[in-house]
Amino acid sequence: MLIAVFTWFTTSIGKTVAKLVSFVAVAIAVYWRIYASGEAAERARQVANNMNAQREREKLHDQISKLPDAAVRDELRKWVRNDR
Numbered sequence: 001m002l003i004a005v006f007t008w009f010t011t012s013i014g015k016t017v018a019k020l021v022s023f024v025a026v027a028i029a030v031y032w033r034i035y036a037s038g039e040a041a042e043r044a045r046q047v048a049n050n051m052n053a054q055r056e057r058e059k060l061h062d063q064i065s066k067l068p069d070a071a072v073r074d075e076l077r078k079w080v081r082n083d084r
Helices: 002-009 012-066 069-077
Strands: none
Touching: 002 012
């Protein structure tokens, strides 16, 4: 059976099919590398965004914790409607 496959690949049709199959395999490998690289770059961008957001939250939390209670209450009143 192995000899039959080898013989078929030595024919003109077999050579053409082998070339096409190898070309498609290389194209798929290149596409997969590009896809994986883009996926890793997007993951890194999301991690950087999350770290920046966490840093901003910590900075804001520190600023608020340094304010006196009355100032925090006054600031929060700006965000709440008074429909009474």
